[in-house]
Amino acid sequence: MSPPESAPSIQDKLILLVEDNPDDETLTLRALSKNGIRHRIEVVRDGVEALDFLFARGAHATRVGWGMPTVTLLDLKLPRVNGLEVLRQIRADARTRNLPVVVLTSSREDEDLIQSYGLGANSYIRKPVDFVQFMDAVRQVGNYWLILNEEPPGHVP
Amino acid sequence: MSASLIVPLALSASLVVAGLSWWNVVLHRRLRAGRDREEARCSAGPSPEEEQWRRAALEAAGQADQLRLQLRETQRELASLSYSISHDMRAPLRGIDGFSQALAEDYGDCLDATAHDYLRRVRAGATQLNLLIEDLLSLSRIVRAPYRPEEVDLSALVAAAAGELSAAEPMRQLHWDVQSGVAALGDRALLDVALRHLLVNAWKFTAGRIAARISFRVLETPGPEWPPGVPVYEVRDNGVGFDMQYAGKLFGAFQKMHVPEDFPGGRGIGLATVQRIVARHGGSVRADATPQEGAAFTFSLTSAPAGGEPPGAEVALPAGRMPVPGPGMTVPRHPTNAR
Structure with missing residues (x-):
């Protein structure tokens, strides 16, 4: 049976971008596209929506069959449920335990770094203010997580 | 909000630290005076003098506790302000820089040279503001950093920094004159930061001088402006110096003595950092300069x-001889450790 038309094939790599700032969202999408990264990108704007998407519930209950993101780019300061709590719940659930999560944030505060790694972040990238550097960071993140890195065995929620 | 808020906060934290250091000294002297008396007196009950001393010690301890609370509160405020700056102030800057660049890239053909110059200035402004934010955050990190005192070989720190500076610009002819074996009790990481700021300044302001020279030493006979018996260290150069008329502004954040065209790259944060590090150790810093002769x-x-024991040293009194001032009194640790 072929998957419903709205749901892409699970072979397609998906990037989940958790970002509440519309400017940062636009700039990140621009940087991805300028770097030739043409994968599907799902943007969610707070921690609740991120978890709903990952666990296919709430507004994303019909997501069944989409597969898990190849990489999740997670901002830390988010409305409702913050990024660290999202990360904690991702690591606490068998379905998402191995999901590659890259913290992508403005902050370089020690406590954010310590807590992110403590909760099992795969990587911590500080978004540069300079857009040229930002472009380069996005290019490297894309190349590494979408091309170089081998995904953990996928789970379909 | 940043500069107008965080600098006073950082300053008040330094002041509270200095105040605590001072109280530690006062308290320590009172405790020692009491201990001496304790040793001298026979086993009779407390004399009126002892009773008076006991009350004074309790009062001093109470005030030290209050200062410590104040310090903790200021540090908490500073931490949350820094956190907010770190998270919230960068995103709009990224927008300014990113969309200016996007405009130049996508609509560059429609813009004339003046419009491109304006966009370039917008981006330069964003970059500059970002650097200032970085500086403020590093300054606040200095105030919040843990203070771990140990015996530090200052000469070794100076020599290492001197080696790095010389290696970075091997073409420069400069004579380093570093007195060996100068040691002090302090936090190694913080002292390294402070010395580097002083040495980088000296290095920068001796550029282009003939027979440039930078020295580091402990003063044999410090001037009357220093408390007697306190070791005083000196970083001296024969660079361009500055007019002492403006020296009062020297240790404030973002104060500069030279126009950027003459000495680019300086943002006026180094000496502010030095001042705060020295204050965290309970000391002070002074500048002395003559234009065109050096600083x-x-x-x-x-x-x-x-x-004598520095204010940072823990006051350890043998239990049997301690002039117990009363229940509930705690012997103060170093103020900056009380976090």
């Missing part, structure tokens, strides 16, 4: 005389 920065790292 000397002298600093102390304690307010207590050499040989």
